[in-house]
Amino acid sequence: MLDLNFVRDNLPLVEEKLRQRGMNPAEVLKGFRELDTNRRQAITEAESLQARRNRASEEIAKLKKSGQDASAMTAETKESRDKIQELEKTAAEYETQLRQLLAGIPNLPHDSVPVGKSAEDNVEVRRWGTPPKFDFAPKPHWELGEQLGILDFERAAKLAGARFAVYWDLGAKLERALANFMLDLHTREHGYTEVLPPYLVNSDSMYGTGQLPKFASDLFRVPHGDRELWLIPTAEVPLTNLYRDEIIDGTRLPVSVTAYTPCFRSEAGSYGKDVRGIIRQHQFQKVELVKFSRPEDSYGELEKLTRDAESVLQKLGLHYRVVTLCTSDMGPSSAKTYDIEVWLPGQNLFREISSCSNFEAYQARRANIRYRREGKGKTEFVHTLNGSGLAIGRTWVALVENYQQSDGSVLIPEALQSYLGADRITARKL
């Protein structure tokens, strides 16, 4: 959420940034001026009446203390109460509408973000490694996985339905090995603190990071008595909300946390997209990186966080590129996003494996996450960042496709061998 005063004072800038995102400012900001003015008018009126009533109450107290009759005054203040309540109700209605409008405004893209109309306008910033060469036609992971007997879609469909997978044997172990490898790397070498958060969260948490109210249809909702909980679509939600409604000691910033969690996405509206393999599942596992930063440091931290995620691919020897998402392709909460895309030879394309974003104060304002600078009493909103470090399922895919051999087996890169307890995956007997 953007700051109300900022929007009011910088309307032309907000409109320009909305246009850059490919949105229609007139539509997004429809009624802003009127709501803002009406709200303030109602507040001013209610407050001046209230002030008068408060003074009258003081008078009554004095009269009563000295034993005098105050019935004339009590009648008067009683009367003004209804009027005040009415005005307050009006003000609250305007406030609600204004907040809704404000919550619907996406974050303003940072000035360094390329302006563009679609994903085609994303800008590649660097490329690492080289694609592996094959003297045979490399297969996609779903063929390899089933041939090796480590991926089982039929039984997953029986258990849960489409967009689920069962991993067998070294396929399952590979998931676990990757998770441990990534967590160890980030906690030992990059300064992240490991966290194991709840996988179900309340609506306040989902609102804090921006999944609600807009993206409810992408989430799995779990009824709980007469309330509800939500399955996390990413550990970003519980991790960022760790400090919701808190004031962080400024000397502790930046705070960096990481967690390995399952992620649940209903993927409503993506029917027919990436139906083969495990690229797009209702459940997948991910190691997430989240940072809380001082505003002036957040873009430096974004670079670091992105490099932290990249280092996973480098240690695994996987070819990838980093792109800056253009204004139209970025998520609404983000001010700047880098996507890391890994090379998948079986499908002959680069595929997103991590998305690293700086949300500036957008989430912090929604979730009320502040910090106090040393020596200053005033609190400020922190900047929040996050990125996958990495999506385990897609890393699994990249390994299998990039390290496949002509005999259908898969070599395991050295960094991972001790975690997996094997240097090669060969077909298992079923």
Next chain:
RNA sequence: GGAGAGGUGGCCGAGUGGUUGAUGGCACCGGUCUUGAAAACCGGCAUACCCGGAAGGGUAUCGGGGGUUCGAAUCCCUCCCUCUCCGCCA
């Protein structure tokens, strides 16, 4: 699931209808003292919103919401959360 206790400012902790935004302590900031530091002492120190060019003024906030009252942190209702004990259970 049953019984009980409690939710107050960055933290601890007073406060049971009338200048209580809220005593006190800690922490923090400034100052005196000191070669420096500590200690001691003095002073300062909540947030949001509204009006205002500013100075300043106003309103709200003691878990959330509603009610009683001229007036509520204080009384009533309701919801949420935390803790303790019992039961059940991974």
